[in-house]
Amino acid sequence: MKIAIVGSGLSGLACADQLVAAGHRVSLFDKARGPGGRMSTRRLDTVVGQVSFDHGAQYFTARDQAFQTVVNQWQDNGIAARWPGAGPDAWVGVPAMNAPIKALAARHDVTWSLRIDGLVKNDDGWQLQSDGQIIETLFDNVILAIPAEQAADLLASWDKDFLAVAAHTVSAPCWTLMLAFAESLQTDKIAVRDDPVIGWAARNSDKPGRTGPDSWVIQASPDWSLEHLEDSQDQVISILSARLADILGVALPDPLVASAHRWRYARSGKADQNALYNEDLKMGVCGDWLIGPRVECAWLSGTALARIILA
Numbered sequence: 001m002k003i004a005i006v007g008s009g010l011s012g013l014a015c016a017d018q019l020v021a022a023g024h025r026v027s028l029f030d031k032a033r034g035p036g037g038r039m040s041t042r043r044l045d046t047v048v049g050q051v052s053f054d055h056g057a058q059y060f061t062a063r064d065q066a067f068q069t070v071v072n073q074w075q076d077n078g079i080a081a082r083w084p085g086a087g088p089d090a091w092v093g094v095p096a097m098n099a100p101i102k103a104l105a106a107r108h109d110v111t112w113s114l115r116i117d118g119l120v121k122n123d124d125g126w127q128l129q130s131d132g133q134i135i136e137t138l139f140d141n142v143i144l145a146i147p148a149e150q151a152a153d154l155l156a157s158w159d160k161d162f163l164a165v166a167a168h169t170v171s172a173p174c175w176t177l178m179l180a181f182a183e184s185l186q187t188d189k190i191a192v193r194d195d196p197v198i199g200w201a202a203r204n205s206d207k208p209g210r211t212g213p214d215s216w217v218i219q220a221s222p223d224w225s226l227e228h229l230e231d232s233q234d235q236v237i238s239i240l241s242a243r244l245a246d247i248l249g250v251a252l253p254d255p256l257v258a259s260a261h262r263w264r265y266a267r268s269g270k271a272d273q274n275a276l277y278n279e280d281l282k283m284g285v286c287g288d289w290l291i292g293p294r295v296e297c298a299w300l301s302g303t304a305l306a307r308i309i310l311a
């Protein structure tokens with residue numbers, strides 16, 4: 001079969017891995033410029049050179065046996081390592097969170113910087129549409145491996161049941177602040193959790209394999225992010241910096257760089273499914289949101305969808 005996957009995050013790539021291993025031809029399409037999805041890494045210019053930040057997922061766990069096996073392989077290949085700073089069961093990509101996604105994407109046919117905004121089906125199969133233009137290639141199957149809200153847009157004309165599942169699975173936003181300092185902050189703390197304003201903050205430079213100056217990633221709590229969704233970057237930088245200083249009990253020096261990123265769909269909802277597949281339409285849906293808001297859930301969902309299609 002020729003299969004198109006919209007979304008080249010972990011769920012789409014995990015699905016592609018299984019389908020390609022079974023002999024199918026898979027093409028992935030992603031609107032981003034490069035690999036990562038919500039496990040992405042941001043590089044920012046400073047006077048001491050580029051500093052990279054894991055500005056999406058901070059760490060992940062591997063509780064499922066099959067996912068644990070995959071993570072062990074990533075460790076053997078030097079693209080993941082344990083990060084004791086977040087707990088005994090925490091893993092991170094090495095040298096940056098997007099490393100496993102980069103490695104997975106490298107073995108597939110991925111088209112980057114292409115936002116799919118429509119799907120067309122005729123007797124010969126599926127075609128994808130971008131910017132109002134239909135892409136010529138025909139596919140037997142189409143898979144959506146994107147957040148629920150974005151999947152809902154593409155599902156609207158096709159499967160009303162799947163659309164209802166996506167529409168009821170709502171993601172929470174997350175304002176994320178990235179800071180780097182020429183001199184390390186005078187604190188032993190590596191991570192901060194569960195403050196009403198800051199849901200999570202951690203010293204990014206404490207993670208294994210990271211080089212460069214003292215860098216921090218500060219994630220606002222879901223409630224605060226929602227309340228301040230339309231704030232300017234400058235407002236967010238100022239409020240979250242002040243809050244971090246309060247919590248750590250240190251004065252923050254002028255940073256080498258300060259940048260805020262608004263994730264509209266950060267922490268997914270939970271549809272209590274593994275994956276969705278419509279055999280008549282030959283359309284599938286996977287993504288963390290089918291199972292829960294975690295890296296492991298994305299891998300499990302993509303793998304589950306491939307298993308359903310192959311069966």
Ligand SMILES: Cc1cc2nc3c(=O)[nH]c(=O)nc-3n(C[C@H](O)[C@H](O)[C@H](O)COP(=O)(O)OP(=O)(O)OC[C@H]3O[C@@H](n4cnc5c(N)ncnc54)[C@H](O)[C@@H]3O)c2cc1C
Pocket residue numbers: 006007008009010011012029030031032036037038039055056057058059060061114115116117145146147150174176219263265266267286287288289292293294295296298
């Ligand atoms: C701020 C933040 C913090 C997080 N913290 C953690 C954590 O600590 N631990 C943890 O386990 N998980 C965490 N997560 C969640 C984790 O990152 C996700 O569960 C996982 O990466 C989701 O993978 P996915 O493949 O389902 O979706 P994504 O990674 O979102 O992949 C979807 C891909 O589809 C692309 N796309 C979307 N729409 C289109 C379109 N129309 N056309 C083409 N391409 C499209 C996107 O560019 C993206 O690359 C966090 C996420 C965020 C944002």
